[in-house]
Amino acid sequence: MSSQGLLGIIWHDRYLEISFSHPMIRDLSKRRIREFIELARQRLQFLEIRPEPATEEDLLRIHAREYVTKLKEVSKLPYVGFLDEGDTVHYPGIFEDVLLVLGATKTALKYSEFLDYVYNPLGGFHHATYGRALGFCPVNDVAFGALELLRRGAKVAIVDVDAHHGNGLVDYLYDKPVLKINVFAYDGRFFPGTGKPEERGIGEGKGFNYNVGLPLGSGDDAFEVALSLLQKVEEFDPTHIIVVAGVDGHKDDELKSLNLTCNSYNLLGLKVARLSRVTGAKVIGYGGGGYGRMSAECMVAFLEGLKGIRNRTEIPTETGKEIMDKVKGLVERFSKGLI
Numbered sequence: 001m002s003s004q005g006l007l008g009i010i011w012h013d014r015y016l017e018i019s020f021s022h023p024m025i026r027d028l029s030k031r032r033i034r035e036f037i038e039l040a041r042q043r044l045q046f047l048e049i050r051p052e053p054a055t056e057e058d059l060l061r062i063h064a065r066e067y068v069t070k071l072k073e074v075s076k077l078p079y080v081g082f083l084d085e086g087d088t089v090h091y092p093g094i095f096e097d098v099l100l101v102l103g104a105t106k107t108a109l110k111y112s113e114f115l116d117y118v119y120n121p122l123g124g125f126h127h128a129t130y131g132r133a134l135g136f137c138p139v140n141d142v143a144f145g146a147l148e149l150l151r152r153g154a155k156v157a158i159v160d161v162d163a164h165h166g167n168g169l170v171d172y173l174y175d176k177p178v179l180k181i182n183v184f185a186y187d188g189r190f191f192p193g194t195g196k197p198e199e200r201g202i203g204e205g206k207g208f209n210y211n212v213g214l215p216l217g218s219g220d221d222a223f224e225v226a227l228s229l230l231q232k233v234e235e236f237d238p239t240h241i242i243v244v245a246g247v248d249g250h251k252d253d254e255l256k257s258l259n260l261t262c263n264s265y266n267l268l269g270l271k272v273a274r275l276s277r278v279t280g281a282k283v284i285g286y287g288g289g290g291y292g293r294m295s296a297e298c299m300v301a302f303l304e305g306l307k308g309i310r311n312r313t314e315i316p317t318e319t320g321k322e323i324m325d326k327v328k329g330l331v332e333r334f335s336k337g338l339i
């Protein structure tokens with residue numbers, strides 16, 4: 001495989017209308033997806049892949065029957081409401097959209113057999129748990145993909161750099177031998193509040209979970225230090241690398257968290273491409289979160305990285321010494337096996 005590996009992007013024009021986000025940022029979510037596909041078509045060479053909707057049986061493989069029934073029922077209501085305590089919306093026809101979004105992962109798995117990288121911009125719903133929706137996520141498409149790959153005997157590594165800890169995804173895989181590197185904003189209160197470093201997994205999953213919580217306001221240099229833990233992916237030698245490349249850690253994101261620029265997401269892409277080359281692993285990427293004016297740009301910068309294209313157009317952000325020392329200390333403890 002070359003650094004110009006083959007890229008497929010899952011796309012359906014229905015994506016332009018789908019958002020499960022809170023009404024206050026719904027328009028931002030939709031704008032980001034529209035801008036993304038426009039920019040991608042201008043700047044990248046890729047195969048556009050139409051997703052096949054999933055079935056209700058697929059949904060029942062990862063979510064409780066009561067929850068699936070609830071999703072179906074609210075989908076018939078003529079108004080918009082909340083699936084949870086006030087973040088994730090339901091609206092008329094949401095059930096079909098959930099099946100489309102979940103089906104995109106099935107399609108991604110199918111196409112990853114002959115493409116190096118498959119990316120689903122409207123995916124990466126890592127907060128949903130077995131029994132409930134959470135944090136704009138009505139379905140856990142990432143867990144679905146990872147569990148399906150495990151069933152097929154694959155060796156899976158997950159790199160989740162969304163600014164919010166992927167609590168649902170970690171729950172599903174906590175006792176599974178899936179390597180999980182989670183890099184997110186963390187102070188114990190920032191949504192969803194989970195992600196303590198000492199949570200390393202249980203049973204067959206013991207030692208496979210890395211919660212690399214970055215203090216709020218961490219910049220590009222701190223993110224790069226966190227990415228040094230990708231060495232663990234190389235040692236793990238997976239057949240598949242799932243990347244939740246949420247771009248909501250950008251400094252201009254409306255859900256203020258980290259202080260990153262698009263440079264960080266480009267660096268992530270370059271590093272994942274290298275991992276894919278040295279291990280031979282297929283890469284399945286997700287758009288994750290992103291609620292700012294630079295979201296689409298950061299998504300494309302990530303994909304450019306995957307294609308081996310260096311894109312550092314923003315002025316890099318620097319992290320203060322106190323925060324940087326914390327990040328370095330945490331990463332060092334993980335590297336040396338002290339946590």
Ligand SMILES: [Zn+2]
Nearest residue numbers: 162163164289
């Ligand atoms: Zn997020």
